[in-house]
Amino acid sequence: MFTASVGILLFGLVLACAGGAVGAAIGANYAFVLTGVCVLASWGVFAATGSTVGFDYLAFGPFMGPHVAFAGGVAGAAYAAYRGYVDDAKDINSPLAGLGRPDVLLAGAVFGALGYLGQAGISRVPWFGTHTDSVALTVLVSAFLARCLFGGAPGRGLMRGSLLNRDALPSGVQGLARLRPGENGRWLQWQERPAQVVTIGVMFGAFAGGAALFLAANVGAHLAGRGLAPNLAAANANTFAFGISAVIILFLITNRSMPVQHHVTNIAGLAAVQFFPLLEGSSFADYTWTATSSWQSGAWLSAVGAVGLAALFGTMTAFLAEAAARLWHNRGTSHIDPPAASIWLGNTVVVSVAALLS
Structure with missing residues (x-):
């Protein structure tokens, strides 16, 4: 613009x-x-x-x-x-x-x-x-x-x-073991264990995927009725849950152990709206979104599949953020944002895979 x-x-x-x-x-x-x-x-x-x-x-x-x-x-x-x-x-x-x-x-x-x-x-x-x-x-x-x-x-x-701040790397340890969380500048101690990463990825991913689908369909149908592009809402649908997740950061600032998951909700919502048209036998560019009130049973089954893919890609994105934290943030002297790295990589993967399958 x-x-x-x-x-x-x-x-x-x-x-x-x-x-x-x-x-x-x-x-x-x-x-x-x-x-x-x-x-x-x-x-x-x-x-x-x-x-x-x-x-x-x-x-x-x-x-x-x-x-x-x-x-x-x-x-x-x-x-x-x-x-x-x-x-x-x-x-x-x-x-x-x-x-x-x-x-x-x-x-x-x-x-x-x-x-x-x-x-x-x-x-x-x-x-x-x-x-x-x-x-x-x-x-x-x-x-x-x-x-x-x-x-x-x-x-x-x-x-x-x-x-990387090499002074923060543990001595006597080689390979990936050097990236294990230490005491120097850990990103989110309550969110670094694999089981917690998976749970946050799946649950927040499904949470965002469902919201993105409903907004893409219902707001998209409303705007299409006014003569606007039917996929205009779908193109922005992943941002809504992302906005909710960003507001949650306010409570993290107040010293609460909040889950940081805007990277999860962003990419999970994107995955839902990118893959739902594919499950319906179309592509994101060609699919005409209709209100959920008019969906048939097949569309609802596709929605379940899209939410499942949202949970999958949400989990992938959650692990990417933790990997970025251990690679750059934890061992560094300044903030390098793990969610930003995760969103960049996750978006590239989701959009590229959807384009290949279209």
């Missing part, structure tokens, strides 16, 4: 600078909670009008897009630790405005602008840009850049960081 012309691109760039600074000021996780609020508000606008302006600008654009506001907060925390203002660059809960340091907010602004430009560029890569989640990938790349720039010892100069 914000790349249709040079003027619009520059307008969005200015807004992204402000969005990144706001993300740093209020803290990355608070910014992400507001992303969830914007997603839910955007669904109201979308269901009533058929306009995606809320998704394009508010939730996933330069206002509160994770690649702008959340990424700006992550980079601001890394920069603040690099300058010696804070002790923990992984603390993405604390609002950085309380430091009274304008340069921290300006660092967030710079990364907000970089996130905006990066996402616009990724989304235009032939084939890949339409077969991945460019927002999640931009969040990941932005965090990599912040760690490489600011991840070294405070005051030792730029570009002294690395993706």
Whole structure:
């Protein structure tokens, strides 16, 4: 939406600078909670009008897009630790405005602008840009850049960081055993055991898959009756449960052991709406969504299958996040978001597999 012309691109760039600074000021996780609020508000606008302006600008654009506001907060925390203002660059809960340091907010602004430009560029890569989640990938790349720039010892100069802090790796252990959770910066201690990962993946995956199917069908049928594309709702259906999951982060910030599962609900909802048309003998691009009240028994059986696939891909995504946490986050000096890595990989797998089967 914000790349249709040079003027619009520059307008969005200015807004992204402000969005990144706001993300740093209020803290990355608070910014992400507001992303969830914007997603839910955007669904109201979308269901009533058929306009995606809320998704394009508010939730996933330069206002509160994770690649702008959340990424700006992550980079601001890394920069603040690099300058010696804070002790923990992984603390993405604390609002950085309380430091009274304008340069921290300006660092967030710079990364907000970089996130905006990066996402616009990724989304235009032939084939890949339409077969991945460019927002999640931009969040990941932005965090990599912040760690490489600011991840070294405070005051030792730029570009002294690395993706892994070798000092945090256990000695005398080789291979994958070195990635077992340690005491240094574990991501979510209550969510790292395989049985818990599976349970969260299956249950939250089914939870999101069912919601996405109902929204795709019923809102899609409503919008189609107004002359809009019948799969317009399906294209955005995975964001609703994702928005709910993002709001849940607010309770995590208040020191509650909440499950972090927005990566699960995002990809599970996507899987449900991508594979339901295939189970109905069609493809996502060609399927005409109808209200669930008119579904026959065959469609309901397809819905059960789609929810089962949502649970399967939700579980896959939950394991990908834990793997990313052990690979980059736990052993690093700054926050590299495990859910963003998981969403990027999970989206690419789901969309690519669905395209191959179409």
